[in-house]
Amino acid sequence: MANLGRQRWINPRGLASSGTLMLLALLPLLLIIRSGYDGLDFRFHATSWLELHNAWIAHTWRPGWPGWAQWAHFGFGEPRFCFYPPLSLLIGGGLSFLMPFRAVPGVMAWLVLSLSGWSMYKAAESFVGREHRLSAAILYMLNPYLLLTVLTRYAIAEAWVQALLPLMFLYFFQAISERRLRAAGIAILLLAAGWLTDIPEAIAIFYAFNFLAIVLAVRQRSIRPLAMAALIGGAAIALAAFRLLPTLQEQAWISPQAFPRNLQSYMLFGKMDPDLRFGVWFDAVYIVLGVAIMLPAVRQIVRWDSAWHAPVISFVFLAGFAVFLNFTVSIPVWNVLPEFRLVQHPFRLLPLLSVGLIYTLFARGVSSTMRKLGVACLICGEFLALASLASPYFSLRQFHFRDNPSLRVQAAEWQGGYQGQREYVPAGVSSIQADPSHERDLAKQGAFATSDCNPTVLQLSPDEKMIRTDSLAPCTLTLNTFYYPFWKAYSEDGASLAISESHAGLIQAAVPGGLHEIRFEFVPASRLRAMSFIASLLMLVVLLSWTAMSEAHFRLRTQNR
Numbered sequence: 001m002a003n004l005g006r007q008r009w010i011n012p013r014g015l016a017s018s019g020t021l022m023l024l025a026l027l028p029l030l031l032i033i034r035s036g037y038d039g040l041d042f043r044f045h046a047t048s049w050l051e052l053h054n055a056w057i058a059h060t061w062r063p064g065w066p067g068w069a070q071w072a073h074f075g076f077g078e079p080r081f082c083f084y085p086p087l088s089l090l091i092g093g094g095l096s097f098l099m100p101f102r103a104v105p106g107v108m109a110w111l112v113l114s115l116s117g118w119s120m121y122k123a124a125e126s127f128v129g130r131e132h133r134l135s136a137a138i139l140y141m142l143n144p145y146l147l148l149t150v151l152t153r154y155a156i157a158e159a160w161v162q163a164l165l166p167l168m169f170l171y172f173f174q175a176i177s178e179r180r181l182r183a184a185g186i187a188i189l190l191l192a193a194g195w196l197t198d199i200p201e202a203i204a205i206f207y208a209f210n211f212l213a214i215v216l217a218v219r220q221r222s223i224r225p226l227a228m229a230a231l232i233g234g235a236a237i238a239l240a241a242f243r244l245l246p247t248l249q250e251q252a253w254i255s256p257q258a259f260p261r262n263l264q265s266y267m268l269f270g271k272m273d274p275d276l277r278f279g280v281w282f283d284a285v286y287i288v289l290g291v292a293i294m295l296p297a298v299r300q301i302v303r304w305d306s307a308w309h310a311p312v313i314s315f316v317f318l319a320g321f322a323v324f325l326n327f328t329v330s331i332p333v334w335n336v337l338p339e340f341r342l343v344q345h346p347f348r349l350l351p352l353l354s355v356g357l358i359y360t361l362f363a364r365g366v367s368s369t370m371r372k373l374g375v376a377c378l379i380c381g382e383f384l385a386l387a388s389l390a391s392p393y394f395s396l397r398q399f400h401f402r403d404n405p406s407l408r409v410q411a412a413e414w415q416g417g418y419q420g421q422r423e424y425v426p427a428g429v430s431s432i433q434a435d436p437s438h439e440r441d442l443a444k445q446g447a448f449a450t451s452d453c454n455p456t457v458l459q460l461s462p463d464e465k466m467i468r469t470d471s472l473a474p475c476t477l478t479l480n481t482f483y484y485p486f487w488k489a490y491s492e493d494g495a496s497l498a499i500s501e502s503h504a505g506l507i508q509a510a511v512p513g514g515l516h517e518i519r520f521e522f523v524p525a526s527r528l529r530a531m532s533f534i535a536s537l538l539m540l541v542v543l544l545s546w547t548a549m550s551e552a553h554f555r556l557r558t559q560n561r
Helices: 012-024 029-035 042-058 087-095 101-124 130-141 144-153 156-178 181-195 199-220 224-239 241-253 274-304 310-324 328-336 346-361 368-390 392-398 407-414 436-443 527-560
Strands: 448-451 456-461 464-471 475-482 487-490 499-501 506-511 514-522
Touching: 012 101, 012 130, 029 101, 042 087, 042 101, 042 407, 087 101, 087 156, 101 130, 101 144, 101 156, 101 346, 130 346, 130 368, 144 156, 144 274, 144 346, 144 368, 156 181, 156 199, 156 224, 156 310, 156 346, 181 199, 181 224, 181 527, 199 224, 199 310, 199 346, 224 241, 224 527, 241 527, 274 310, 274 346, 274 368, 310 346, 346 368, 464 475, 475 514, 487 499, 506 514
Parallel strands: none
Antiparallel strands: 448 475, 456 464, 464 514, 475 506, 487 514, 499 506
């Protein structure tokens, strides 16, 4: 194996390779230019960026992050920003201020692909020969599953985590195998970034890395890899606790039952849903291709050196872990592991196969012929992936690319209301009330459902609504906005008003008689949120101090040699 020592982050050759990767990352975007933007998750991400953009313009962020998506469910709103991890949304919302909105999705895809290539280029420095680093980076950047994630599903948050996965594995492996404190600190930061970007993918990586630590602990006959893995995993969760703990507590306030639960529909040899046929077959072909490439390569490595090295064991384990959990025989594992079903779809484990496959293919002991054959197979798989995504059948019949209006038209429509996410509908809202067609009809009535308060809208912003009422007697003001516990109501003198949930799940407030200006404010604050934020901040201070001390220790040890 190549030297696992510390390497420079920037050098002329690395800059040239980075430029090559950034240029090659533009190639998949030609498909977007040809077919337009779309994908299963595209609407969610694009509308979230628009909501953030509007919230920041209205200066209603608290602090820097809104809680309520104003135009979801055609104006009834939803608390998506209280639950969805913030990092990818922050990047998209920030880009919307730097360029036309129609360019943001393409730039996000290009950034993800570029980062994935650079991440593998940096990580491969420790596992493969220098002459193969660029090839490994290109293959990972354009691997079929990552292309499917970005171009078809547009699960851009999941793709950001995939882009960081090679670096996560590098520093996690160095920490548990070589006991490097600096590597442990970086691994904690990267894994915390994963938790703050896409929780299902972070859960998959968390379990894969911890099972890998068990394998290496058995091999080393030592408990130290397990202790280090527990330290890294626990510290990463503590660093992201300011988002994870409130999400865990407040999920009872929404409708998580809207998530799909039928795992067999997404597994190989399971009860295949006709609507999911293409995705399952795509996963099956990729798994068969990966296994067909890895097995001969591993066989050559064993013949070259029968004493399996820890990196090779890790590569094989990551790939095997991903493949096993895509078969129906693994359902008991999905049911036993705590919160593992939140991963939702077995195909979210396939990035582990991509990393293990590419590292194994370029490991020492693999013949040049075997390596070229494997690379050729992967390239064929990538071209087949692009061809299938660009085919008229897939583009037109599955996602109706060309039938959609331009993104500019869509964005204008979304700012007047759009279909929200069922899993973020507050728990008290009936299924009829949350039906998209019913929402659209009710939204046409305006900001108020029913009221004898003679209300007039003074101001509407994402997290605040100003309403003037004029009534002779006390009345009940009901808004066409879903109720959520973080909504508060105040009179013009700052006095708090009683607020409750109507039988339809809408906000209603008891208003005294007379002329009043009522302010409804969405304030996502609680004792748990405050305590978890302080805990995460303290964890960050400890981690930065620990990393600085290990850096100083490393320099001192280097000087004494």
